Every structure is written in structure tokens, then in C-alpha cells.
Amino acid sequence: MLLAELVTTSLAVAATRSRLTKRALIADLLRRAPDDEVGVVARYLAGELTQRRTGLGWRSVARLPAPASTETLTVPAVDAAFEQMAGLSGPGSAGERAVLAAALFGAATEPEQRFLRGLVTGEVRQGALDALLLDAVAEAAGVPADDVRRAAMLAGATPPVAVAALTAADPAQAAANLAGFRLTVGRPVRPMLAQSAPDVGAALATVAPTDADGAPGAVAVVDTKLDGIRIQVHRDGADVRVFTRSLDDITSRVPEIVAVARGLPARTFVLDGEALVIGDGGRPVPFQDTSARTSTRDADLADGGRLRPFFFDCLHLDGQDLLDEPLQHRIAELDRLLAGTGTAVARVLAPDTATAGAQLAAAVAAGHEGVVVKALDAPYAAGRRGAAWVKVKPRHTLDLVVLAVERGSGRRAGLLSNIHLGARDPAGGFVMLGKTFKGMTDELLAWQTQRFRELEVQDDGWVVTVRPEQVVEIAFDGVQRSTRYPGGVALRFARVLRYRDDKPAAEADTIDAVRALVH
Numbered sequence: 001m002l003l004a005e006l007v008t009t010s011l012a013v014a015a016t017r018s019r020l021t022k023r024a025l026i027a028d029l030l031r032r033a034p035d036d037e038v039g040v041v042a043r044y045l046a047g048e049l050t051q052r053r054t055g056l057g058w059r060s061v062a063r064l065p066a067p068a069s070t071e072t073l074t075v076p077a078v079d080a081a082f083e084q085m086a087g088l089s090g091p092g093s094a095g096e097r098a099v100l101a102a103a104l105f106g107a108a109t110e111p112e113q114r115f116l117r118g119l120v121t122g123e124v125r126q127g128a129l130d131a132l133l134l135d136a137v138a139e140a141a142g143v144p145a146d147d148v149r150r151a152a153m154l155a156g157a158t159p160p161v162a163v164a165a166l167t168a169a170d171p172a173q174a175a176a177n178l179a180g181f182r183l184t185v186g187r188p189v190r191p192m193l194a195q196s197a198p199d200v201g202a203a204l205a206t207v208a209p210t211d212a213d214g215a216p217g218a219v220a221v222v223d224t225k226l227d228g229i230r231i232q233v234h235r236d237g238a239d240v241r242v243f244t245r246s247l248d249d250i251t252s253r254v255p256e257i258v259a260v261a262r263g264l265p266a267r268t269f270v271l272d273g274e275a276l277v278i279g280d281g282g283r284p285v286p287f288q289d290t291s292a293r294t295s296t297r298d299a300d301l302a303d304g305g306r307l308r309p310f311f312f313d314c315l316h317l318d319g320q321d322l323l324d325e326p327l328q329h330r331i332a333e334l335d336r337l338l339a340g341t342g343t344a345v346a347r348v349l350a351p352d353t354a355t356a357g358a359q360l361a362a363a364v365a366a367g368h369e370g371v372v373v374k375a376l377d378a379p380y381a382a383g384r385r386g387a388a389w390v391k392v393k394p395r396h397t398l399d400l401v402v403l404a405v406e407r408g409s410g411r412r413a414g415l416l417s418n419i420h421l422g423a424r425d426p427a428g429g430f431v432m433l434g435k436t437f438k439g440m441t442d443e444l445l446a447w448q449t450q451r452f453r454e455l456e457v458q459d460d461g462w463v464v465t466v467r468p469e470q471v472v473e474i475a476f477d478g479v480q481r482s483t484r485y486p487g488g489v490a491l492r493f494a495r496v497l498r499y500r501d502d503k504p505a506a507e508a509d510t511i512d513a514v515r516a517l518v519h
Helices: 003-015 019-032 035-045 075-086 093-106 110-121 130-141 145-155 159-166 171-179 200-207 255-263 287-294 327-338 353-365 442-454 511-515
Strands: 193-197 220-225 229-236 239-244 268-277 307-317 347-350 370-375 385-392 396-407 416-424 430-436 456-459 463-466 471-476 478-481 489-492 495-500
Touching: 003 019, 003 035, 003 075, 003 110, 019 035, 019 130, 019 159, 035 075, 035 130, 035 159, 075 093, 093 110, 130 145, 130 159, 145 159, 145 171, 159 171, 193 200, 200 220, 200 353, 200 370, 200 385, 220 327, 220 353, 229 255, 229 287, 229 307, 239 255, 255 307, 268 287, 268 327, 287 307, 307 327, 347 353, 353 370, 396 430, 396 442, 416 442, 416 471, 416 511, 430 489, 430 511, 442 456, 442 463, 442 495, 471 489, 489 511
Parallel strands: 193 385
Antiparallel strands: 220 347, 220 370, 229 239, 229 268, 268 307, 370 385, 396 416, 396 463, 396 471, 416 430, 456 463, 471 495, 478 489
């Protein structure tokens, strides 16, 4: 397939706000892709290269050679070129990589150059998010969307699922191929996610709503929400693997978690949980300290703290897959496995708002984020933010993306200070909804000055525009209507809580979620 066909589709997807039109455009391209190119085409449509690292960055593609006048590049040729660059290492590799990049971009037309640069920098802004791509795969293959989503959950990625569905001879074979994806110990699955609610009453009403006669709904469980790193721990005999929320393998960096997993009385399991450092007095250390700990091989912090796992779900145990079992059964199996280890997340059954509220207060008093209210009869719906799990924090927070940053003045002279905040637009791109310089310590100012210089796209002498990659957790007092910003809303008294290196920009909160908070 010519790269130009993919680029044309990407531009058409970006030009429409209609989800149905986007899906139809992507499905049409997927149908036309040769069987041996489906995986790469799907990956490019998601705005990603197939190579994890190529050695290229923003500065590598800031200046490009003159574009070609004719469309000659094919998808396989482009993938092969990036693969060759990714394989370079050692003395002279930077120069050789630059030569290969110049040859690739020199063979691309102007639209193709823009698309390829977007792939390299992670800035293909077309609104083709993974959920939409999965729906398009289902449409192109003629199979139910739920079957595709489940396969992607178990595969941990979309391209192999696209290949399985779209290279089949007919829909029946596609359905059989998708059914072949199974939970495999040692291969991460996409984690189940939670919605947000302003209070425990609203969370309970979502998870266990009353019936038409006003009778109480099903009993829910209330888990303590820890402020740590989401982990998924797989064990198969002596082999233990630890994965993050983004499915990165961090096994070599968390030997203490590996040791805990090997000490549990089972041969095989898959557990979902959080890892954090508990400091003096039994309270968790700040998130930044836990995050720093998982980025190094040093098992101890300077104060002697160690990373500890706390588990809240069990997806597999000794040969039995539990994904489709109700949470009540999964909890029972988890409690049996973790008995006496002190590694289970604190939880209570919450038949009423008062009990749930007490658990929230206790969690916050202990230094944790809040609680997650969960439906006891729900299966593990990995990779989806459904209504079966609802998180409640004692303050309004949003995960937003930094779009630009302004130079500081006064005592902040020489630093990058006031950040421009953007919410994700489901149709593509980000929508600015305010600025803030509050909540920044001297240490944080120094860090963000360096970080945003690394992401710099343009500097007009006052505002530094950056690549929209850095997620920041913002606390605020409310959302109000505003004609000042393009989204029509603005945050009241926004302040920085922390930067989220564990969350990609594609999972930031949406502008629709922000607008829903206007009262």
C-alpha cells in the first residue's frame, strides 16, 4: 500500500468531527490494506511507529529536506527504514541515522513528510484514538465490536488483533481468530479503569443504583485508592513479571515486588494492584518519590523506604482465568492467596453512603488518595472506563496536558513558570482551558524548566510552545463558563498537584468531562 493512501485517510479523519465518519474512513482503508501490511497500517493509524525507539526526536525532524513531487513511498518501505534506524548503535550511529532519515523524508511528499514527522514525535492529531480504531476493525471485519475489544484487552495491543480479524477469509473465521486470544500468564492485559464521581453517594448510585421501587441496589465494595504506581504482577512458577499501567515491563527495577510474588502460595497468578513506598509512621511517601523509585534499580530510597505492593484484584489463579467471574468471587480468591501477607488493599462492604463515607475519610486520613467504589457482580472489563468502578477523591482534580509555558518574572526570572492547560478533545488535539503558576515549589520549577525545554517547539520570547506530551494533575475549586478560552470553560483556582509521568497524553481527561463539571 502506498503511504499516500494512509496519509489521505488520516487527513480526512482529522477533517471531520463525526465519529461514524471517522470509523468508516478507517474501516475502508483497513479493508484495502494487504494482509501482510495490516498490522503496520493499524499502528500508523493510531499515530505510532512499530518501533519502540528509533533514535529520532523532535530536533531530528525539525528541518527536513525538500519534499518529493511524486508519491512513491510504500508502507513496508517506511517501516523498514525506521527499523533500520532503530537497529543502529555505537560510534557513528547518529550520523548514519541522520543520513537514513534524510533519505526517507526526501522521498516523501509534503503531506507525507508532515505525517511521518507526526509519527516520530507522537503528534499525529487525527482523532483516531484506540477505541475508535478497534470499532473500525470490527466494522471492516464484520464482527461484533465487543469481540474485538476483548481480544485487544487480552493481547494488550491493537495491531495483532487487527491482523487476526482482517486477514480472515470471512467474518466467521475472523470471530474464531479473535476468540483465540486468551489470557496468558506473562503477557500483560489492559487494566480496568474507573470513572470519577464527586462523592461516595454519587459513586454508589452509579455502581449499585436503586430499582424502580427505590429498593437498594446490589452491595458494592469500597477499596482504598492508593497514590502509587499501578502494577500488574504475573507469576508462572519461579518466573515473575511486573508491568505498569502502560504495560511496560519493570521487573528488573522492582526486586522487592518480585520477592513478594515468589513468596505467595500459588504457582501461577495474575494480580492487579498498586506499588508505593511507605515511609515513617506507616504513611505513604509523596507520589514523586514512589515514581522515582520505580525508575531506578536501587531497591531503597535515601530514607530506607522500600517499594511495597498492595493488590486489589485477581485475574488468574493456578490455571483458572477469573476475568469473567464477578468481583465478589475474584476478591474471595485474592483474600485466600494473600492471607496473612499484609499486601491486600483495605476494603469494606458498603451497603449505605455512611459506611462508604467513613472509608473515604479513613483513607484520606491515612494519606491515601480516596476510594474506588466497585460493583461486586461485575467482571473485569479491562481497558475500558466503565460504570462498574467509580473513584472518589476529596478534591476536584483533572489530568490535563501542558500546551505551552510562559517565562517567569521576579523571583522566577530565568525559569519557565505559568503553564497553559489543555483537555483532550475526543475528535483530536487538545483544548486550552486555563493557565496556572500556583502549587509550584522551587524544585518543581527547576524540573519543569528543563522538561519543557526538551519538549520545546517554538519560543516567541515569552511563551514557549511545547509538544503536548506532559500530563499534569491539577486541583481546582470548580469549573465556570468562560468566553476567554476556546472550550467555553475555565478552571477556578487551578493549582499543580504533580506531574504524571505514568500517564500518556492520550489518556488525559476530555473537554467533555470538564464541561460536565459546570454547575
